Structures are given as C-alpha cells and as structure tokens.
Amino acid sequence: xxxxxxxxxxxxxxxxxxxxxxxxxxxxxxxxxxxxxxxxxxxxxxxxxxxxxxxxxxxxxxxxxxxxxxxxxxxxxxxxxxxxxxxxxxxxxxxxxxxxxxxxxxxxxxxxxxxxxxxxxxxxxxxxxxxxxxxxxxxxxxxxxxxxxxxxxxxxxxxxxxxxxxxxxxxxxxxxxxxxxxxxxxxxxxxxxxxxxxxxxxxxxxxxxxxxxxxxxxxxxxxxxxxxxxxxxxxxxxxxxxxxxxxxxxxxxxxxxxxxxxxxxxxxxxxxxxxxxxxxxxxxxxxxxxxxxxxxxxxxxxxxxxxxxxxxxxxxxxxxxxxxxxxxxxxxxxxxxxxxxxxxxxxxxxxxxxxxxxxxxxxxxxxxxxxxxxxxxxxxxxxxxxxxxxxxxxxxxxxxxxxxxxxxxxxxxxxxxxxxxxxxxxxxxxxxxxxxxxxxxxxxxxxxxxxxxxxxxxxxxxxxxxxxxxxxxxxxxxx
Amino acid sequence: xxxxxxxxxxxxxxxxxxxxxxxxxxxxxxxxxxxxxxxxxxxxxxxxxxxxxxxxxxxxxxxxxxxxxxxxxxxxxxxxxxxxxxxxxxxxxxxxxxxxxxxxxxxxxxxxxxxxxxxxxxxxxxxxxxxxxxxxxxxxxxxxxxxxxxxxxxxxxxxxxxxxxxxxxxxxxxxxxxxxxxxxxxxxxxxxxxxxxxxxxxxxxxxxxxxxxxxxxxxxxxxxxxxxxxxxxxxxxxxxxxxxxxxxxxxxxxxxxxxxxxxxxxxxxxx
Numbered sequence: 020x021x022x023x024x025x026x027x028x029x030x031x032x033x034x035x036x037x038x039x040x041x042x043x044x045x046x047x048x049x050x051x052x053x054x055x056x057x058x059x060x061x062x063x064x065x066x067x068x069x070x071x072x073x074x075x076x077x078x079x080x081x082x083x084x085x086x087x088x089x090x091x092x093x094x095x096x097x098x099x100x101x102x103x104x105x106x107x108x109x110x111x112x113x114x115x116x117x118x119x120x121x122x123x124x125x126x127x128x129x130x131x132x133x134x135x136x137x138x139x140x141x142x143x144x145x146x147x148x149x150x151x152x153x154x155x156x157x158x159x160x161x162x163x164x165x166x167x168x169x170x171x172x173x174x175x176x177x178x179x180x181x182x183x184x185x186x187x188x189x190x191x192x193x194x195x196x197x198x199x200x201x202x203x204x205x206x207x208x209x210x211x212x213x214x215x216x217x218x219x220x221x222x223x224x225x226x227x228x229x230x231x232x233x234x235x236x237x238x239x240x241x242x243x244x245x246x247x248x249x250x251x252x253x254x255x256x257x258x259x260x261x262x263x264x265x266x267x268x269x270x271x272x273x274x275x276x277x278x279x280x281x282x283x284x285x286x287x288x289x290x291x292x293x294x295x296x297x298x299x300x301x302x303x304x305x306x307x308x309x310x311x312x313x314x315x316x317x318x319x320x321x322x323x324x325x326x327x328x329x330x331x332x333x334x335x336x337x338x339x340x341x342x343x344x345x346x347x348x349x350x351x352x353x354x355x356x357x358x359x360x361x362x363x364x365x366x367x368x369x370x371x372x373x374x375x376x377x378x379x380x381x382x383x384x385x386x387x388x389x390x391x392x393x394x395x396x397x398x399x400x401x402x403x404x405x406x407x408x409x410x411x412x413x414x415x416x417x418x419x420x421x422x423x424x425x426x427x428x429x430x431x432x433x434x435x436x437x438x439x440x441x442x443x444x445x446x447x448x449x450x451x452x453x454x455x456x457x458x459x460x461x462x463x464x465x466x467x468x469x470x471x472x473x474x475x476x477x478x479x480x481x482x483x484x485x486x487x488x489x490x491x492x493x494x495x496x497x498x
Numbered sequence: 499x500x501x502x503x504x505x506x507x508x509x510x511x512x513x514x515x516x517x518x519x520x521x522x523x524x525x526x527x528x529x530x531x532x533x534x535x536x537x538x539x540x541x542x543x544x545x546x547x548x549x550x551x552x553x554x555x556x557x558x559x560x561x562x563x564x565x566x567x568x569x570x571x572x573x574x575x576x577x578x579x580x581x582x583x584x585x586x587x588x589x590x591x592x593x594x595x596x597x598x599x600x601x602x603x604x605x606x607x608x609x610x611x612x613x614x615x616x617x618x619x620x621x622x623x624x625x626x627x628x629x630x631x632x633x634x635x636x637x638x639x640x641x642x643x644x645x646x647x648x649x650x651x652x653x654x655x656x657x658x659x660x661x662x663x664x665x666x667x668x669x670x671x672x673x674x675x676x677x678x679x680x681x682x683x684x685x686x687x688x689x690x691x692x693x694x695x696x697x698x699x700x701x702x703x704x705x706x707x708x709x710x711x712x713x714x715x716x717x718x719x720x721x722x723x724x725x726x727x728x729x730x731x732x733x734x735x736x737x738x739x740x741x742x743x744x745x746x747x748x749x750x751x752x753x754x755x756x757x758x759x760x761x762x763x764x765x766x767x768x769x
Contacts, residue, residue, distance in 0.1 A: 037710060347696050384703075388664075388665075389696075390668040393668075414575070442580065443583045446566040446569075446584040447566070449566070476709060476744075477744030477748050478744050478747035483539060483540055487545035490546055495560075
C-alpha cells in the first residue's frame with residue numbers, strides 16, 4: 020500500500036510508490052484500458068476543435084473572473100445562503116472542518132452518515148475523523164462504496180475504483196456482502212444499490228460535495244450519475260455540504276459553460292444524469308428535503324495559491340479529471356502512487372499548497388512536461404508551467420524572499436546548484452564551450468557503458484567525433 | 499497515408515497548434531541557424547543536413563559560433579536564473595533581421611514562447627525577445643511555409659513513422675508540418691503508430707530523475723514504432739531521438755530514428 024500523505028508526517032515517497040505500481044501489470048492494464056476509454060469519450064464530445072477552444076477560453080474567463088473577486092463573492096455567497104436558510108461555516112484547516120462537521124453531528128446525536136461523492140471530504144479524511152469518534156460514514160457513490168469496502172482511497176477523482184476490474188469487484192462483493200460470485204456488471208451494481216438503498220433511510224445526516232457554489236443566488240450545484248447525490252442531500256433530515264473556497268462562481272449563468280465543460284471533459288457525457296441545485300432546507304410548504312442544510316467552506320492552503328497571480332490559476336480547476344485521463348505518467352502508475360487525495364497532474368500542482376513542498380517534494384518533478392494535461396484542461400490551467408514554477412520554488416533557497424509556497428527550498432541542493440552554475444559558465448563563455456566540447460568529443464571513446472539511471476533503459480549515449488560547431492566552421496568559415 | 503493501426507491509442511486527436519495562424523514572409527536570402535546543444539554534441543549530421551537543405555533552397559546560412567544552449571535544461575528544472583543567464587547569451591547573437599531557424603521543436607519553443615517568461619521583468623530584453631520570437635521558426639515549418647519547398651522523391655518505396663516531440667506538437671504544430679513534408683515524397687508512405695501523440699518519456703531531467711516511469715514510456719514508444727510496420731523512424735527533435743535510439747540500442751534492435759532534415763535531404767537526392 021502506498022504511503023498516504025495525510026496519514027503520515029514523512030514526505031510522500033512517490034518514486035518508491037511508482038516503482039511498485041509499475042511492477043503490477045494488471046493495474047497498468049486496468050488503467051490503460053480505462054483511460055483510453057475516457058479519452059475516446061471526451062474526444063467524441065469535442066468533435067469540433069474550434070468550438071472546444073472557444074468553450075475552454077470561455078470557461079477560463081469565467082473562472083478567472085470569479086477568482087479575481089473571490090473574497091467579495093464568498094461574502095455574497097454566505098449572505099445569500101444565510102438568507103436561504105443555509106448555515107455557513109468557515110474552516111481554515113482540515114482539522115477545523117472536521118471539528119465543525121463533528122459538532123453538527125454531535126448536536127443531532129447522529130450515529131450514521133451517508134455520503135455522496137466528495138473529494139473535499141477525502142481531503143479532510145472525514146470518514147477517519149468521525150469513525151474515531153464513533154460515527155459511521157457510508158459512501159453511497161458506487162465507486163466510493165467499493166473503495167471503502169476495500170479500505171482503500173480513491174485512485175481517481177471522478178472514478179474512485181477505476182484501478183479495479185470486474186473480477187476484483189466481484190470477489191470483493193462475494194467476500195464482504197456475502198452474495199454469490201458474479202461478474203455480471205449490471206447485477207453487481209444492483210447488489211450494491213440494494214445494500215445502499217436501505218442505508219439512505221437509516222442515515223441521520225447526508226454529506227455531499229459541491230461542484231459550483233453560485234454567489235448570486237446562493238445555490239449549490241451538484242452533478243452525479245447515480246442518484247445517490249440526490250438521495251444523500253434530500254432523504255436524511257440534515258445535509259452537510261463540504262467544499263473548497265475556490266468553487267464559487269459569480270452568477271447562475273456562469274454554471275452553463277462550466278457544467279458543459281465539466282461533464283464533457285470528465286466522462287464524455289453531454290450532461291450528467293442528475294444535476295442538483297440546492298438552495299436551502301425544506302420550506303414550510305414543502306413535503307420533503309432536509310430540515311437543516313450546512314455548508315462548510317474549506318481553505319486548506321487555497322489562499323496560498325490565491326495570493327500569487329500565477330499559482331492562482333490552480334484554483335480554476337473544476338475537478339473533471341481530464342488531466343489524469345490524458346497523462347502518460349498517471350496512466351502507467353495509477354492514482355494511489357501519488358500518495359495524495361488528488362492524484363495526477365492537477366494533484367501535483369494543488370497538493371503542495373495543501374501539504375507544503377516538504378511533503379510533496381517529489382511531485383512537481385514527476386512529469387516530462389509533455390503538456391497533454393494543459394491541452395485538455397477545460398479551464399486552461401497551464402499545468403506544465405505551474406509544475407515548472409513549483410520546481411523553482413522547491414529548488415530555491417529556503418530563506419530566499421519573497422516566500423510564496425510553504426516548504427520553499429524543499430529540494431534545495433548546494434551540489435545541484437553548483438552543477439548548474441558550472442553549466443552557466445560553460446554555456447555563456449564561447450571559449451570555454453569550445454574547449455570543453457572539443458575535449459568531450461575527443462574523449463568519446465572513454466564514455467562509460469554505465470552512466471547511472473540513464474543506462475537502465477538506454478545504451479550509453481556517445482558524443483559525436485566532431486561537434487556541429489567544428490563542422491560548420493569547416494563548411495562556412497568562422498562567423 | 500495509412501490508417502491501418504487505428505484503434506488503440508488513437509484517442510488523442512491531432513490538436514490544433516496553440517498559436518493563431520501565422521503569416522509567413524517570402525523566402526529570405528539569409529537565415530541564422532541555432533544548432534542546439536544536443537545536435538551540436540550528439541547529432542551534428544542533423545545540423546549539417548539542415549544547413550544543406552537550406553542552402554539548396556538558395557539561402558545563405560549564418561551560424562554564430564558563440565551559440566551554445568537555449569537554456570531549456572535549467573528552465574525546466576526550475577533553475578530559472580541560470581536559464582536566464584544562458585538565454586541572455588544567445589539573445590545577443592542574432593542581431594540582423596534574418597529568420598532564426600531551429601532544427602528542434604523544444605528549443606524553437608523556448609525562443610518562441612518561454613523567453614517571454616524569462617525576461618518578463620526586463621522591458622528592454624523583452625522587446626528583443628519578442629522581435630526574435632516573431633522570426634524564429636522550427637525547421638520543418640520554415641521549409642514548408644517560408645521556403646515553400648518542393649521535394650521530389652528519389653528513393654525506393656518505404657514506410658516511415660513520424661515521431662513529434664511534445665513541445666513541437668503542442669507549442670508549434672510541428673507534426674502537421676512534418677506530415678506535409680513527408681507527403682511531398684511520392685514513394686514514402688507515412689504510417690501511424692499507436693499512441694502517436696503520447697510522450698516518448700524523455701522530458702530532459704525527467705528521464706534520469708524518474709527512470710522507472712520514463713523507461714516504461716520509451717519502451718511503449720519503441721514498441722509502437724516497431725509495430726507500426728515502418729522500416730524507418732523520423733523525428734524533428736534530437737532529444738526524443740537520443741531517448742528512442744538509446745532505448746532501441748539497449749533492446750538490441752537495429753531500427754534507429756533519424757532527424758527529419760537528414761531523411762528529407764537523403765530522399766530528395768541531396769546526399
């Protein structure tokens with residue numbers, strides 16, 4: 020099991036985790052197959068490149084506009100929600116958020132929570148926190164339900180159990196739910212649903228995430244495909260929504276392009292089966308709905324990203340997961356190897372703000388900067404540029420000002436710094452460059468066969484007998 | 499053009515080039531060549547063949563001997579100050595108003611897109627950067643759209659796979675230019691390979707920092723190239739070629755990738 024960041028104080032051992040994941044052929048095949056499927060589905064939804072580009076640019080502007088007014092919009096959101104009868108809570112840290120949720124749970128003497136899918140609740144380790152206090156949390160999203168039964172974490176932000184194949188789920192249900200072994204997917208879903216159905220009515224509190232929080236109207240938008248989100252937010256007498264402060268949008272009409280981008284990018288659907296728009300608790304003349312609705316707004320490092328105009332773009336994210344679906348690294352190692360709640364490219368640029376660079380020091384470097392993520396991001400987050408920026412923050416001296424990211428200097432190395440200084444000397448002095456490249460090419464016969472990690476997968480590279488500089492001098496004369 | 503390997507791995511479609519359609523000038527009399535450090539030290543033939551192609555088009559090629567590296571290795575490693583120092587040394591070398599031709603997508607991308615970031619706080623340098631970026635061309639793009647080259651094929655029928663580096667593809671649209679050039683060669687059939695738009699795993703320091711992941715990526719890439727039915731592999735990026743060829747050699751394969759310039763020159767009777 021890979022080490023998980025939130026549960027330990029030690030840095031995430033990404034390289035070690037990745038090596039273990041790469042050795043698991045079944046896991047790799049599961050991911051490759053699933054990611055291929057998702058890429059084809061997305062591509063079919065964006066058949067027109069021009070439309071796709073325009074919509075992405077539009078999505079980017081909507082998010083940038085919301086973030087440019089973030090403090091004001093959050094205040095407006097709170098005011099509208101409060102007017103609608105929703106109780107709004109602010110949490111700077113995961114601990115604070117959990118304490119708030121627990122206090123609501125305690126006030127109702129609740130014992131059973133049912134949860135719709137929420138990555139922020141994963142970020143909070145809510146199940147763990149409440150479980151330790153004798154409160155039972157049950158995941159009702161089928162994928163989340165499966166990973167919970169396996170005592171695992173989600174391996175993907177949209178498809179939590181994507182690392183498993185049918186046989187693994189069949190064996191799990193047979194073992195944990197004591198049903199006959201079957202690999203019939205429809206039947207397996209039926210079994211899961213029947214198990215969950217009863218639980219919705221037994222639950223004291225329903226928990227959900229939020230996809231978009233609309234400041235203008237005080238509306239919480241929640242998309243899902245299984246109906247479990249609607250059940251979780253309407254059947255139990257109390258609904259607690261948890262979300263990050265960046266999810267706010269200015270106007271209701273802003274949801275239209277973002278929703279279209281989200282569902283098409285995430286699962287290749289024109290729209291999800293359910294789009295819930297929650298604006299408050301049950302009114303006096305209404306027959307159903309929760310009697311109490313709470314919203315917990317979590318910071319957990321987001322204001323650090325917000326404070327820097329470049330890093331702020333991280334907060335554009337609408338959590339579609341397209342970056343991981345298209346990532347050649349994620350496809351090969353899966354989500355667990357990242358050791359973070361949010362895996363893949365977006366996780367690599369977001370988690371450093373949540374956990375600090377000390378803990379996440381290996382993540383920004385774990386990319387070839389191929390750009391596949393940035394190319395598909397529906398809100399045009401320049402993920403490769405932000406990875407590069409975080410590499411810079413990790414490589415800088417810990418005490419260098421200005422200080423932008425917690426854990427700055429986590430990868431600072433005097434030795435590596437000296438290597439780059441020497442590289443600068445060589446590449447800014449034509450005389451030195453000529454001398455060194457001359458010496459190098461003449462000594463090419465001495466190239467060792469084993470040069471560290473490179474020769475694990477490659478033959479040793481051999482310098483040419485003569486440099487291009489030399490051959491051009493002969494061909495064109497000195498210039 | 500063959501589509502026989504369609505199916506797995508063709509999901510990421512050819513994306514449009516990042517920038518708006520570029521307006522191309524008429525063919526110039528003179529150009530600068532930026533040779534790149536990888537070509538200088540490992541693939542000088544690719545540089546010489548680029549020069550020969552340009553000269554055959556009647557263009558005088560200038561190669562400032564003081565050039566070294568575009569700064570990319572330090573830049574992508576997060577050593578921004580060091581990258582800026584090396585970039586600054588290059589900036590001074592291309593003073594005349596001639597196009598700068600770069601036979602490598604990722605280095606061309608540095609000049610075209612990333613020098614802006616390096617010099618964003620230096621107005622004077624930034625002006626220079628912008629002027630240079632506007633006249634910087636990746637070789638394939640330059641041959642196709644500025645030289646308006648017409649290649650006639652002198653070789654025997656052959657199937658060729660084209661690998662395009664990620665930065666060349668996503669920052670410059672080089673895959674489109676490379677395909678158009680290969681299409682001019684009558685006896686050359688360009689074949690698709692699985693996961694064509696996927697990274698070969700090089701990524702500069704990435705390949706040594708995370709050799710396990712990078713190694714699997716290049717294994718998948720070489721497998722796709724071998725399975726494509728192509729007998730030759732071409733690419734306009736020597737970073738990728740160093741990665742792909744190094745892996746093929748380690749695997750004991752005889753197949754090797756060749757720089758697009760060398761392939762074009764050879765096929766069109768120039769060598």
